[in-house]
Amino acid sequence: MLLAVLSILHGTQIAVASDQASGNPGRSIRPVNSIADSSIHWPSAEQFLRVLTLRDFNTRVVVLGVACLGLACGTIGTFLLLRKRSLTADALSHATLPGIAIAFIIMAKLGGDGKQLAGLLLGAFIFGGLGVGAILVIRHTTRLKDDAALGIVLSVFFGVGLSLLNLIQQMPLGHAAGLNRFIFGKAASMLPVDAWTILIAALVISLSCLVLFKELTLLCFDQGYARSQGWSVITLDMVLMVLVVGVTVIALQSVGLVLAVAMLIIPSAAARFWTEHLARMVIISAVIGMVGGYLGATISALVPRMPTGPVIVLVCSGAFIVSVACGPKRGVVARTVAQKRLGRRVAIQHLLRAVYECSEMAEKKVSSGNTVANVTAPLGELVKVRSWSINQLSRLIRSACRGKLLVSGNSGVALTDHGLREAERVVRNHRLWETYLIHYADIAPSHVDRDADEIEHILGHDMIVHLEQILSGKVKSDPMPPSPHHLSVAPTDVNGVTA
Numbered sequence: 001m002l003l004a005v006l007s008i009l010h011g012t013q014i015a016v017a018s019d020q021a022s023g024n025p026g027r028s029i030r031p032v033n034s035i036a037d038s039s040i041h042w043p044s045a046e047q048f049l050r051v052l053t054l055r056d057f058n059t060r061v062v063v064l065g066v067a068c069l070g071l072a073c074g075t076i077g078t079f080l081l082l083r084k085r086s087l088t089a090d091a092l093s094h095a096t097l098p099g100i101a102i103a104f105i106i107m108a109k110l111g112g113d114g115k116q117l118a119g120l121l122l123g124a125f126i127f128g129g130l131g132v133g134a135i136l137v138i139r140h141t142t143r144l145k146d147d148a149a150l151g152i153v154l155s156v157f158f159g160v161g162l163s164l165l166n167l168i169q170q171m172p173l174g175h176a177a178g179l180n181r182f183i184f185g186k187a188a189s190m191l192p193v194d195a196w197t198i199l200i201a202a203l204v205i206s207l208s209c210l211v212l213f214k215e216l217t218l219l220c221f222d223q224g225y226a227r228s229q230g231w232s233v234i235t236l237d238m239v240l241m242v243l244v245v246g247v248t249v250i251a252l253q254s255v256g257l258v259l260a261v262a263m264l265i266i267p268s269a270a271a272r273f274w275t276e277h278l279a280r281m282v283i284i285s286a287v288i289g290m291v292g293g294y295l296g297a298t299i300s301a302l303v304p305r306m307p308t309g310p311v312i313v314l315v316c317s318g319a320f321i322v323s324v325a326c327g328p329k330r331g332v333v334a335r336t337v338a339q340k341r342l343g344r345r346v347a348i349q350h351l352l353r354a355v356y357e358c359s360e361m362a363e364k365k366v367s368s369g370n371t372v373a374n375v376t377a378p379l380g381e382l383v384k385v386r387s388w389s390i391n392q393l394s395r396l397i398r399s400a401c402r403g404k405l406l407v408s409g410n411s412g413v414a415l416t417d418h419g420l421r422e423a424e425r426v427v428r429n430h431r432l433w434e435t436y437l438i439h440y441a442d443i444a445p446s447h448v449d450r451d452a453d454e455i456e457h458i459l460g461h462d463m464i465v466h467l468e469q470i471l472s473g474k475v476k477s478d479p480m481p482p483s484p485h486h487l488s489v490a491p492t493d494v495n496g497v498t499a
Contacts, residue, residue: 043302051301065195066254066293072202072247074267074289078282081268082220091154093260095131096124097161128245185256185309201250255309262313270320273327292316352423354385376412430456432467445485
């Protein structure tokens with residue numbers, strides 16, 4: 001995202017400097033280093049509608065081209081993310097630069113202008129493949145880790161590419177200008193043939209992912225099982241890398257090699273917050289990439305001097321931020337709410353168990369068919385049991401009373417019928433787990449209470465049945481097994497007298 005912002009500022013400064021040099025009389029001139037250029041005007045409603053409906057031919061070419069690019073990047077980027085090869089795309093994008101430079105030199109020497117997009121992309125694809133091979137060779141023939149291999153390939157290939165670009169600028173070819181657009185991208189210069197090239201390549205890559213969906217899924221999640229089924233993991237890995245190289249190459253025209261990795265990773269990372277299902281994740285990632293490309297190109301067309309590539313990346317970054325915050329399961333808001341609900345539920349169950357054990361200590365018969373209104377747990381004893389503060393205990397009691405689990409009186413609290421049933425379930429699960437830990441984990445009865453304290457809240461029905469079978473000869477057959485350790489709480493009766 002920082003690179004995208006810097007690219008926007010860089011493009012704005014260049015545009016302002018150009019206006020100053022040309023002496024355009026219709027615009028007020030600001031200093032070159034100011035981003036508050038008065039020549040940048042917000043679009044009118046008519047211009048806004050015209051761009052959104054793609055009435056202009058050039059806008060239509062650029063928007064549809066980058067939308068198809070976003071679709072392909074989101075699709076293949078999902079498998080790259082799950083394969084834990086995110087930085088590979090960064091190394092590959094930088095490895096394409098010398099291929100672009102060499103392709104330009106060859107085409108220029110053969111008599112052309114050297115800027116045919118198909119030839120430049122072919123050179124980028126070849127050197128991207130060489131970058132993949134270099135990474136694999138370093139990884140398998142040396143003791144260097146993946147990050148070191150990626151860093152070596154990225155720096156060496158990018159350094160060679162910059163050197164070749166500098167050499168090209170010194171050659172007497174006369175038409176070397178514009179090659180640097182592959183570094184930062186320049187979608188506004190996209191021609192119809194460029195858009196068709198991107199569209200065809202994006203469709204081929206997306207269809208390849210669809211055809212190889214099962215195999216790529218095995219590669220990402222269980223390569224050992226894939227190997228046992230007769231698949232060559234190395235071959236599948238190479239196929240994935242070839243697809244990544246292909247989508248990286250077609251991204252050079254729009255967002256440039258510096259930001260190409262963002263188009264591969266950001267949509268898939270954003271989609272990860274919305275689902276746990278791979279097929280849905282691929283679809284969501286593709287939609288985010290496509291919508292990000294559409295909106296980014298649209299904003300760039302509406303606001304003058306806004307470079308398309310960085311704006312596309314910023315739009316996708318906005319989608320990522322929204323996903324991080326609002327994802328239904330993994331989002332920050334959802335996890336915060338779920339953690340608070342879980343903490344409140346656990347605290348209330350602790351309160352119910354404490355009240356139940358106070359009632360049990362009163363030596364009164366408590367069952368689901370009887371009322372327990374005459375058995376009251378004093379607040380002072382409840383504070384000692386859980387080390388609650390008075391304010392914490394008061395909040396828990398109010399919450400339990402709203403849930404009709406407790407009734408509050410002057411001398412303390414008592415269980416309702418509904419609260420009694422819930423307390424019996426919690427206490428029974430707790431004691432079964434305590435007994436299991438004493439007999440099978442060799443934990444002393446004096447220490448088992450806190451060890452079992454958190455587990456009782458997550459024991460499911462199947463686990464309880466399994467515990468009952470294991471402990472059938474070690475606990476009584478009563479519905480409520482006795483506590484395996486001494487209970488240290490002291491109850492009071494309805495008059496507040498300690499029992």
